[in-house]
Amino acid sequence: MEFEKLADILKALADPTRLKILSLLRTRDCCVCELVPIFNISQPAISKHVSRLKTAELVRETRKGQWVFYSINEKRLDEIGYALSNLPDLSEELRKLEQQGLTVTCE
Amino acid sequence: MEFEKLADILKALADPTRLKILSLLRTRDCCVCELVPIFNISQPAISKHVSRLKTAELVRETRKGQWVFYSINEKRLDEIGYALSNLPDLSEELRKLEQQGLTVTCE
DNA sequence: TATACATATAACAATATGGTTATATGGTTT
């Protein structure tokens, strides 16, 4: 995964409210009106948080009557964990740097 | 790991420049003056990025003469991957919600 | 159809983020 895209998904994860929402969704799918009383922020704030998670494909939504239920995309979460433990090999960049004589040698 | 702390570390990771710096450090330790020509941002910008990574304990620094070499803390990175795949169980919170009659049932 | 409820969007404010240039600090070398 490219750095820009990985960074975007990490930004979606990098908020305590959104992490707690994801944790809650591990137990079961929830709709916005269930999440609101758990946090002390407004309904639009919760709505924006789940929307951010949806954009990053960390959750999916399903409308059921007047409610919209959100579910966690565990696969996406594992994908990110994997990407972090397997960051790309950039030794080629460092070799180029060396060819330009820009590396620091220091025994 | 608590949500606040995990979010802080994820914020440190959630930037393409910092992700690339971490990738470079996988190959070998680097000092700031080696990183600067790889990116087209200023030396102080790079300095602030590595400082952010250091605060999150994602890198460690070692002074060698006039240079400061940064090394990756792979353990920390794996820790985060693990935390993401094992978010806490908040079923208790949802049980409380149910007792308050705030859950939505919808067959 | 009118009303009610759940969710999303708009407009705004305060703060955080990521860059800049200028300058200070720490260590090396002449």
Place this chain on the structure above:
DNA sequence: AAACCATATAACCATATTGTTATATGTATA
């Protein structure tokens, strides 16, 4: 001591983030 090089910090700016309140939209129901 003076000059030099690497790095960090300060002051600043533009933009992004995260919350607010007010309002629009979508669906169900009296």
